[in-house]
Amino acid sequence: NAGVTQTPKFRVLKTGQSMTLLCAQDMNHEYMYWYRQDPGMGLRLIHYSVGEGTTAKGEVPDGYNVSRLKKQNFLLGLESAAPSQTSVYFCASSYSPGTSGDPYEQYFGPGTRLTVT
Amino acid sequence: QKEVEQDPGPLSVPEGAIVSLNCTYSNSAFQYFMWYRQYSRKGPELLMYTYSSGNKEDGRFTAQVDKSSKYISLFIRDSQPSDSATYLCAMRKSGAGSYQLTFGKGTKLSVIP
Numbered sequence: 564n565a566g567v568t569q570t571p572k573f574r575v576l577k578t579g580q581s582m583t584l585l586c587a588q589d590m591n592h593e594y595m596y597w598y599r600q601d602p603g604m605g606l607r608l609i610h611y612s613v614g615e616g617t618t619a620k621g622e623v624p625d626g627y628n629v630s631r632l633k634k635q636n637f638l639l640g641l642e643s644a645a646p647s648q649t650s651v652y653f654c655a656s657s658y659s660p661g662t663s664g665d666p667y668e669q670y671f672g673p674g675t676r677l678t679v680t
Numbered sequence: 681q682k683e684v685e686q687d688p689g690p691l692s693v694p695e696g697a698i699v700s701l702n703c704t705y706s707n708s709a710f711q712y713f714m715w716y717r718q719y720s721r722k723g724p725e726l727l728m729y730t731y732s733s734g735n736k737e738d739g740r741f742t743a744q745v746d747k748s749s750k751y752i753s754l755f756i757r758d759s760q761p762s763d764s765a766t767y768l769c770a771m772r773k774s775g776a777g778s779y780q781l782t783f784g785k786g787t788k789l790s791v792i793p
Contacts, residue, residue, distance in 0.1 A: 567723070594779055603688065605785035606724070606768065613779075621780070653723055657779060668714075669781060671723030 565589055567672035569654050575678045576644045584639040584675050586654030593659035595637040596621075596669065597629060599650040606653065612637055613659065644679045651676050683707050686769055686784030695793050699756040703769035703784045706750065710771040710782070713745050715754045718766045718786065727767075728754070759791045 570585045586595065597609040608621030612631040626648060628640045637656075641648060655669040686703045693699055701715075712731055716724035728743045730736045730752075736743045742755040752771075756763055769784040 603785060605686075606781075606783040608780065611780070655723075659779070668726045668729070671725065673723050674721070 567654055567656055567670050569652075569672040569675050571675060572673070573676045575680065576641075577680055578645060580644050581640070581642050582644065582677075583641075584652055584654075584677075586637045586639070586656075586672060587635055588637075588654075588656040588670070589635065590656060590670065591634070592656035592670070593634070594657045595631065596655040596657075597627070597637065597639045598653045598655065599623065599648075600653060600674075601650050609639065609652075644677075646679045649677060649679045684769065684771060684782050684784045687787055688785050690788040690790060692790045692792060693759055695759060695761060695791055697759050697791075699754075699759050699763070699789060699791075701754040701756075701767050701769075701787050701789070703752050704750055705752070705771055705782075707771075707773075707782075708747075708750070709773040711774040712772045713743070713752050714770040714772075714781070715741075715743055716768040716770055716783075718768060720765070724768055761791045761793050764790050 567588045593614050596611040598606045600606050607623045609627050610629040612618045615634045618629045630638045652675045654672045657669045684705045714729040715727045717727045718724040730743050730745050733745050733747045740757045744753040766786040766788045768786040770781045772781050
């Protein structure tokens with residue numbers, strides 16, 4: 564049981580380049596989330612998904628797109644990277660309310676450190 | 681005013697000390713309160729959660745919620761060097777969309793042997 568995994572762990576991009584961050588979970592969770600963590604800003608929600616094929620915007624969605632084609636995977640895309648997107652990105656997943664398991668706990672991945680130059 | 685305020689520290693204490701970490705919030709709709717622990721270069725992990733006002737104890741950790749003051753605390757007794765981490769408070773509302781968490785900025789704690 565690997566929990567939540569993220570690929571890649573590190574990446575350096577030049578301004579204007581694109582990339583996709585992959586998140587995978589093996590806990591059969593319905594809900595998945597993408598956060599960014601910046602010094603002095605805490606964790607901020609970018610996008611989230613409440614099930615396969617569904618996505619929604621969080622607090623800071625601009626410049627990012629997401630897709631949830633399979634229940635276990637949640638992809639975060641940067642179409643044209645900007646230096647302001649330099650951050651540590653965390654994926655998380657959780658059960659949905661009403662299902663077995665604690666619906667309140669979000670399980671986090673190890674993070675992806677992205678630098679945009 | 682941000683919805684959740686948390687002093688970022690850093691906080692440095694000697695081993696064995698009692699540590700008090702705190703958050704204040706402004707939105708009275710928050711009903712569930714959590715503390716996450718994040719070690720350096722790792723993802724956050726849930727430490728404790730409580731529903732509404734009151735205390736909850738788990739080993740050396742006690743979470744306290746005072747909804748009338750919109751104030752939550754985490755106490756660590758007999759602190760250990762292994763407790764050195766950043767502690768994030770998080771809150772959520774009840775009802776539709778309640779799975780979304782609002783985080784504090786985190787308090788960095790160092791426990792000195």
